[in-house]
Amino acid sequence: MTIDFGNPDRPNSYIGRSVPRPNAPRLVEGRGRYVDDIVLPRMLHVAFVRSPHAHARIDGIDAGAALAAAGVRRVFTGEDLREVCTPWVAVLAHLKGLKSAPQHAIAVDRACWVGEAVAAVVADSRAAAEDGAALVDVDYTPLPAVTDMRSALAPDTPVIHPELGDNLAFRRLHEAGDVEGAMASAHKVIKARFKTGRHTGVCLEPRSILADYNRAERTLTVHHSTQAPHMMQTVFAQHLDLPEGKVRVICGDVGGSFGIKVHVYPDEVATAAISRVMGRPIKFIADRVESFSTDIHARDHEIDGTIAVDETGRILAIDIDDWTAIGPYSVYPRTSAIEGNQVVNLCGGPYDFQNYRAQTTVVFQNKTPTCQYRAVGHPIAAAVTEGLVDFAAEALGMDPVEIRRRNLIADDAYPFTAPTNMRFEGLSHHASLDRLLEIMDYEGLRRDQAEARERGVVRGIGIASFIELTNPSPFMYGIGGARISAQDGCTVRMDPDGSIVALSGVTEQGQGTESMLAQVVAEGVGVPIGQVKVITGDTQVTPYGGGTWASRGAGIGGEAALQAGLALRRSILEVAGAMLQAAPDTLDIRDAVVVDMASGGERLPLAEIGRIVYFRGDTLPRDLPRELVQTRHYITSEYPFAFTNGVQASYVEVDPDTGFIRLLKHWCVEDCGRVINPQLVDEQIRGGIVQGIGGALYEECIYDPDGQLVNASMAEYLVPMASEMPDMQIAHVETPTRESTLGAKGAGEAGTAGAPAAVMNAINDALRPLGARVTEMPFTPERILRALGTVAGD
């Protein structure tokens, strides 16, 4: 069955429309149900004793005073929990050479970063547990801490895990063409060093888990603020020695995730293990200090980039040397090598060039572990690539738009294989750039910039093209041995009154998954959207799926839902055909009524079919199938990933006296294929842009040389506030993927991927006449003033 997406007047045309989210009305009334809102009988709370040292031997733990405190029920050490919870080593077979050390739910013998859990105190309330935690006496012997990325591999640097031989977690070199030759013959060769600041997600709802082990049933039920319920089901089963079928993960409302909540956290596994031991519900809600020191960090990269261009501005070669430091352990099970690997895969992504060399070096250090955060690797690759392209344009005296025009992959060049070996099914760089220039009025903005300059006001325009990896296949994790599902499923059923229930393996984190699914199912079956109820986030109920990561919900979960909806429509019409003595293919379902396909004349409401099937099945032909429940699964197979593309622009004003940057406006044109709900997509882009801006201007986890995180509070770690953010204009080019009927690719990370690059280029455009340049994020007033020479030193 095909859908005439080009005709907005087609029946049941929900795909492509902005409809309100079905879960929004209860959230504005405070009727959300986040993990911390759930209270179970006999529930206890756990608080963790955390290492104050970046690296220390644990010589002894005295819990006597804690155990004597009011309300404290039990204290667990790493030794206690290793009896019931096996450690993990986060490696993937396809990331050749990646190594890590066994990590325990609670540290055993040694703490390796400030914030690592070394003991757990279980009490009647969180307050009593915290009071108890303060009474646990841990005897530490501090060890030398590895905190500098560049010297992590030096011979005189201590090796964090001696059994691994060195502090190198992973290194990958990718080479295509002849980089040396291209550099030697180039008209201009430009080098620059970039830094992206280590930052974190700052989900407003901290990590939250409520684990409930029932000894009588031997079942573990976990209420969990997570992006990947089925993955967590597997992890709890594997490491607590339970059959997977005895573990149920329920994910209700999630207060922001952004990639932070797709990983396995030792304290969360410890919480489940403690519940297993005590046979009682155990709740752990991270406080904000714990969030800063134990939520994964990301983007801690230093990159030396080189670009070679000819006289016409054509890119001849790009050379990337990326370094990143991931903390003491690779994070389970997705590993901490993916971000560096993505930098290698994504640099130069928008451009048609031949000679490419990129190496990532991933080292261990004694800081909070890093892992995948929204737009994994993309903001780094985009900043380096787009920064280099702008510096090349500057060296050539060429407009930044012109150099992009000359190098972006042509819109008719697809399918296209990049020198990174990434394969692109269909992108729209030039059409997107055209649209961007139109909506931002590029020429007008340049005039405004010039006029401002005459008034002594320093403004700059930055442009950044980018690609985004979405709809991942098993090539992302599955081939490496991780039990992380790339396929996803949806079950759609019709109940007696004609209402539709859809159960999906993708999850709702606020991005609008459930609205997207309701739209797709409503159109697939042929009913008003208000008649569709969507259920996600319960491993016992939904088809097995991957959840939310790598912008896969709409493209993969949406296609499964569409196919399930269409299958249910066929099943309903088969029954209707028998009831009406008509061929099913002459019938259709529109607005929950079976109609004559040709005339549109109404024949039978769905509720009547429901009445007959469920209560008077005796009146139907005996052999007639009457399966009003249909399940379909979907997996991408032709391409490992569905790449999307886009281009962003930023207009900024720099105050050369204070170093403060004012964001005047931001634009983004992106191509996520079929847009299912324009409003939701635009808001994903806007929210993503602001997270990208956070990394560009404000957000950084600052460590001192001893490995102490010195700004672990919301008052000191800056995130974007309403007053600082610009209005953002969003537009789309639509190049649907041909792999699916729906044609949707992902949109959740595009904003974050390109925003830092656009802001950086805008700042440098502003600073250029002043002879200054910045490449180290976040671009704080101090760094701007240092670049301008107003403040001395580096």
Added chain:
Amino acid sequence: MNEVFSALVDVTLNVNGEAVSARVPAERHLIDFLRLDLGLTGSHVGCEHGVCGACTLRVNGDIVRGCLMLVVQADGAEIWTIEGISDTDGMRDLQDAFVARNALQCGFCTPGMLFAADDLLAQGGVPGREEIREHLSGNYCRCTGYEAIVDAVETVARGRAQ
């Protein structure tokens, strides 16, 4: 624990139009009292040090951080949380505008954000976008990028002015 803080104190206050009497530890924060003792989980705890704004609610007509106030300080006070406001349609137009404009994603900041927005709107007139942004700067949102929230508040301000 300090003995003064562990002492139990009797309080009487009005929450969402209903009289509430309770004996609470002196250390009990207002937000914990509302969430844990009264089951009013619509106000959220995001940072516990007064920065994020997720626990913003109304005490005696002013918006306050529920995490920075002890319940004993609220003795005798009139308190409104998102639950009571919703039941009495106290900011229905604002809630409807948030839904229509998709001015919320995960919803964790939303109750607090609504109180902050309503506080601005209660001052009357139609605030400019800069003024709206400034007023909402004590309430963090990690999902939306704020623009949709500003749009929704602006729409309601215009609607109320008519």
